[in-house]
Amino acid sequence: MWKKACYTASKCIAEAKEYNKQKWNKSHMEPDFEEGDQVLVSTLNFNKLKGPKKMRDSFLGPFTIIKLIGKNAVEFKPTK
Structure with missing residues (x-):
């Protein structure tokens, strides 16, 4: 039993x-980023930003991807 x-x-x-x-x-x-793509970065886990949380921007960017580093990381530069 x-x-x-x-x-x-x-x-x-x-x-x-x-x-x-x-x-x-x-x-x-799976994310399908490529070099040259433009992306927005979420500010959800940015604790150092000034001001009240509900008044902050939800995303920063756009940023242009320069290089892919592994599967989930990228190197990017700000676009002006």
């Missing part, structure tokens, strides 16, 4: 993992 309960639990966990993996993969999109 104990082995059957362990087997059922592990089977349910495996099914839940597979379901969550499929659900995440369905809605996830």
Whole structure:
């Protein structure tokens, strides 16, 4: 009886993992930035900006991407 309960639990966990993996993969999109693209930078986690939070700009930019560094990082320069 104990082995059957362990087997059922592990089977349910495996099914839940597979379901969550499929659900995440369905809605996830990899960023497809290229050199020369213009992007806006979110100020959500910028704590050093002055003024009340609700009066700050939500985004800074546009910035031009100079170089891709890995999958999730870029080097950019401000556009004037």
